[in-house]
Amino acid sequence: xxxxxxxxxxxxxxxxxxxxxxxxxxxxxxxxxxxxxxxxxxxxxxxxxxxxxxxxxxxxxxxxxxxxxxxxxxxxxxxxxxxxxxxxxxxxxxxxxxxxxxxxxxxxxxxxxxxxxxxxxxxxxxxxxxxxxxxxxxxxxxxxxxxxxxxxxxxxxxxxxxxxxxxxxxxxxxxxxxxxxxxxxxxxxxxxxxxxxxxxxxxxxxxxxxxxxxxxxxxx
Amino acid sequence: xxxxxxxxxxxxxxxxxxxxxxxxxxxxxxxxxxxxxxxxxxxxxxxxxxxxxxxxxxxxxxxxxxxxxxxxxxxxxxxxxxxxxxxxxxxxxxxxxxxxxxxxxxxxxxxxxxxxxxxxxxxxxxxxxxxxxxxxxxxxxxxxxxxxxxxxxxxxxxxxxxxxxxxxxxxxxxxxxxxxxxxxxxxxxxxxxxxxxxxxxxxxxxxxxxxxxxxxxxxxxxxxxxxxxxxxxxxxxxxxxxxxxxxxxxxxxxxxxxxxxx
Amino acid sequence: xxxxxxxxxxxxxxxxxxxxxxxxxxxxxxxxxxxxxxxxxxxxxxxxxxxxxxxxxxxxxxxxxxxxxxxxxxxxxxxxxxxxxxxxxxxxxxxxxxxxxxxxxxxxxxxxxxxxxxxxxxxxxxxxxxxxxxxxxxxxxxxxxxxxxxxxxxxxxxxxxxxxxxxxxxxxxxxxxxxxxxxxxxxxxxxxxxxxxxxxxxxxxxxxxxxxxxxxxxxxxxxxxxxxxxxxxxxxxxxxxxxxxxxxxxxxxxxxxxxxxxxxxxxxxxxxxxxxxxxxxxxxxxxxxxxxxxxxxxxxxxxxxxxxxxxxxxxxxxxxxxxxxxxxxxxxxxxxxxxxxxxxxxxxxxxxxxxxxxxxxxxxxxxxxxxxxxxxx
Numbered sequence: 001x002x003x004x005x006x007x008x009x010x011x012x013x014x015x016x017x018x019x020x021x022x023x024x025x026x027x028x029x030x031x032x033x034x035x036x037x038x039x040x041x042x043x044x045x046x047x048x049x050x051x052x053x054x055x056x057x058x059x060x061x062x063x064x065x066x067x068x069x070x071x072x073x074x075x076x077x078x079x080x081x082x083x084x085x086x087x088x089x090x091x092x093x094x095x096x097x098x099x100x101x102x103x104x105x106x107x108x109x110x111x112x113x114x115x116x117x118x119x120x121x122x123x124x125x126x127x128x129x130x131x132x133x134x135x136x137x138x139x140x141x142x143x144x145x146x147x148x149x150x151x152x153x154x155x156x157x158x159x160x161x162x163x164x165x166x167x168x169x170x171x172x173x174x175x176x177x178x179x180x181x182x183x184x185x186x187x188x189x190x191x192x193x194x195x196x197x198x199x200x201x202x203x204x205x206x207x208x209x210x211x212x213x214x215x216x217x218x219x220x
Numbered sequence: 221x222x223x224x225x226x227x228x229x230x231x232x233x234x235x236x237x238x239x240x241x242x243x244x245x246x247x248x249x250x251x252x253x254x255x256x257x258x259x260x261x262x263x264x265x266x267x268x269x270x271x272x273x274x275x276x277x278x279x280x281x282x283x284x285x286x287x288x289x290x291x292x293x294x295x296x297x298x299x300x301x302x303x304x305x306x307x308x309x310x311x312x313x314x315x316x317x318x319x320x321x322x323x324x325x326x327x328x329x330x331x332x333x334x335x336x337x338x339x340x341x342x343x344x345x346x347x348x349x350x351x352x353x354x355x356x357x358x359x360x361x362x363x364x365x366x367x368x369x370x371x372x373x374x375x376x377x378x379x380x381x382x383x384x385x386x387x388x389x390x391x392x393x394x395x396x397x398x399x400x401x402x403x404x405x406x407x408x409x410x411x412x413x414x415x416x417x418x419x420x421x422x423x424x425x426x427x428x429x430x431x432x433x434x435x436x437x438x439x440x441x442x443x444x445x446x447x448x449x450x451x452x453x454x455x456x457x458x459x460x461x462x463x464x465x466x467x468x469x470x471x472x473x474x475x476x477x478x479x480x481x482x
Numbered sequence: 483x484x485x486x487x488x489x490x491x492x493x494x495x496x497x498x499x500x501x502x503x504x505x506x507x508x509x510x511x512x513x514x515x516x517x518x519x520x521x522x523x524x525x526x527x528x529x530x531x532x533x534x535x536x537x538x539x540x541x542x543x544x545x546x547x548x549x550x551x552x553x554x555x556x557x558x559x560x561x562x563x564x565x566x567x568x569x570x571x572x573x574x575x576x577x578x579x580x581x582x583x584x585x586x587x588x589x590x591x592x593x594x595x596x597x598x599x600x601x602x603x604x605x606x607x608x609x610x611x612x613x614x615x616x617x618x619x620x621x622x623x624x625x626x627x628x629x630x631x632x633x634x635x636x637x638x639x640x641x642x643x644x645x646x647x648x649x650x651x652x653x654x655x656x657x658x659x660x661x662x663x664x665x666x667x668x669x670x671x672x673x674x675x676x677x678x679x680x681x682x683x684x685x686x687x688x689x690x691x692x693x694x695x696x697x698x699x700x701x702x703x704x705x706x707x708x709x710x711x712x713x714x715x716x717x718x719x720x721x722x723x724x725x726x727x728x729x730x731x732x733x734x735x736x737x738x739x740x741x742x743x744x745x746x747x748x749x750x751x752x753x754x755x756x757x758x759x760x761x762x763x764x765x766x767x768x769x770x771x772x773x774x775x776x777x778x779x780x781x782x783x784x785x786x787x788x789x790x791x792x793x794x795x796x797x798x799x800x801x802x803x804x805x806x807x808x809x810x811x812x813x814x815x816x817x818x819x820x821x822x823x824x825x826x827x828x829x830x831x832x833x834x835x836x837x838x839x840x841x842x843x844x845x846x847x848x849x850x851x852x853x854x855x856x857x858x859x
Contacts, residue, residue, distance in 0.1 A: 059460060062415055062460050063419075064419040064421075065419065066423065066455070067436065067455040067456040069452075070439065070452030073445065074270075151331045154331075156333075158336065169335060172335055173426075176427065181343045187336070188335075188340045188343075191333050195333060196331050196332075199331045
């Protein structure tokens with residue numbers, strides 16, 4: 001009850017921090033899409049390169065986020081951004097690479113060879129095949145990767161409050177340090193709801209971007 | 221929807237249950253990134269006195285590292301011990317109707333950030349080791365349950381039918397046919413889960429359970445770089461090492477006939 | 483017209499590589515279907531794919547309508563050749579209309595023109611354009627998908643088509659239906675078609691020419707009938723099977739085996755006359771015509787040679803058994819023989835579409851018609 005009162009009294013602050021939170025994730029995941037999707041497409045050309053890139057990306061994601069924040073402090077301090085918004089965004093970009101690269105790679109590599117052959121046989125150039133056939137077919141899986149990345153990084157951003165990046169994690173960190181369950185619960189619930197909301201929203205986007213011809217079979 | 225949700229809460233490693241997932245081969249290609257890393261570390265060691273300062277935290281690293289590993293072991297083994305049976309029970313035909321619903325809830329659960337789980341655990345159980353283990357357990361449990369469930373469910377029906385047709389009892393079908401064939405996917409879940417567990421363990425410091433997180437958070441708060449790096453580097457190495465070991469276990473323990481990595 | 487000259491493909495390093503296609507030469511006249519036939523790995527698909535340069539030849543030339551295909555940009559070349567593959571390869575993200583219009587769109591046709599063309603093609607395969615244009619491939623049955631796959635290749639009206647086991651994925655019944663439909667279309671379209679198949683029956687049915695491959699070499703190139711009558715090598719003979727003569731029956735029409743000048747009896751003729759005809763002409767039985775010119779009965783040899791005294795007297799009408807079957811002159815000999823076996827009829831009357839008697843076939847006349855053709859293929 002106390003928590004509800006606290007939350008109600010601080011709606012403005014919750015909204016402000018939620019926007020902060022979302023903006024970090026949105027900016028970083030958008031940048032990650034721009035880097036990871038082309039990488040995922042490019043590595044379909046060579047199994048060896050693909051293995052190496054995916055291995056690197058999967059090692060990256062194994063590093064706990066707070067450790068990654070820590071490791072970036074000495075690297076970014078010379079530029080005056082040891083803590084705060086910049087390392088948070090960079091960490092999320094790094095973490096987002098694996099799910100997006102891996103899904104893009106797998107989806108493009110999994111395109112039915114018959115479709116590729118049909119495309120070549122009818123005289124499509126490789127960029128025409130990519131645009132007209134391969135990417136439209138891969139979109140649902142690529143979007144699933146984006147979704148994974150976004151949801152995962154809402155959690156990472158919560159921890160980024162400890163390096164001064166703001167966001168809803170601020171409630172949790174203050175709740176812990178001030179032993180204030182009201183802030184603690186408010187933060188935990190808000191960040192959870194945010195993650196669920198983003199997940200559902202991106203599921204919707206995924207559905208909208210998927211060609212109708214592909215979703216028919218999935219529904220049937 | 222299911223394919224997409226199986227993609228969620230991905231932490232670290234290929235999971236065969238994820239439709240698009242492809243095994244990432246660790247051999248051969250592993251050398252290059254490691255060499256680069258070694259070169260970078262070497263250059264840094266020669267150019268700075270930071271390594272010596274970090275090593276001055278050796279005793280703290282060992283003490284807190286042991287705490288850290290204990291937390292992970294407790295939470296991880298409890299999660300495996302509970303997650304496997306729950307996943308197996310949910311996969312039984314008797315739960316056909318309810319399991320999809322329960323799995324949906326679980327999928328929703330995996331979107332909840334681990335920091336939030338720990339925070340909620342603290343509000344219920346207070347501070348200390350027990351709430352930490354509980355929080356880590358909760359965060360670790362879901363991938364195990366989900367992969368156990370999907371692994372057992374995705375055993376091809378003809379295999380089960382053949383087994384029944386040869387006169388196996390329901391429990392024989394489970395132990396001799398379903399479980400072995402689901403093993404790779406189940407192991408994938410355990411691997412993901414342990415990666416989450418190790419990754420979340422540094423946060424346990426925040427609710428009073430110690431561990432390597434103590435060096436990182438204190439180091440950040442005091443802007444003590446060597447202390448912070450002592451924690452960050454050892455946490456990162458521990459996470460990479462754990463994942464590597466579980467990966468090897470998965471490689472060797474899952475029989476070749478059903479192991480896409482071999 | 484398609485002409486292959488010394489076409490060769492070696493996979494792997496020259497010298498140590500595997501020769502998939504070895505010095506293949508043949509020419510398909512415009513408007514004909516040439517089936518490339520052979521066991522898997524014989525080089526037939528590789529040969530076909532060198533025509534639209536999906537596989538680049540190691541040596542030799544391909545000419546289409548006299549033009550050396552090496553001189554044409556491969557992308558442009560492929561857009562000018564219809565291509566149908568076994569897996570159909572309809573793009574699931576595109577509607578039926580978009581799929582059909584892939585090549586016209588690549589060629590930059592006006593949208594209205596290409597959509598009108600799609601509708602026209604759908605009508606040609608009896609798929610209602612209004613209800614199918616905007617559907618997606620997943621909403622079609624297997625047979626419908628296959629039809630769309632074929633008309634997609636026809637969209638830009640290419641003079642030449644390559645078809646790689648185009649009906650292989652269909653069940654036997656649907657396959658027959660689509661084969662027949664395709665042959666009907668081909669009668670008006672007159673495309674020059676290279677058709678890869680491993681199914682002898684399909685090849686015999688579809689082909690104007692059959693090219694048999696073995697281990698990368700062209701073993702024989704001839705019309706289906708000559709191939710079945712005259713296998714060039716023991717390998718081909720084995721490949722065609724011990725029943726190749728029966729397969730030839732499908733290619734022959736009743737008219738080719740029919741005895742037009744066959745003697746018949748009337749109902750009122752004495753049965754003695756039937757006996758005399760059998761002895762004199764060697765007929766296994768004698769047909770009896772009704773006054774209106776339809777075959778009405780048959781006096782069998784048993785009646786005559788049987789010892790009964792009663793059999794030696796009376797009219798043909800008294801002794802004739804009713805006719806159990808008759809075949810139209812345009813029927814194929816395969817079904818005719820089947821009827822003769824089924825009804826135990828050593829002589830089969832042949833009729834025109836009004837049921838008027840035209841002649842008869844006997845086992846002997848059929849065997850004569852199967853004798854090896856004298857004219858070169």
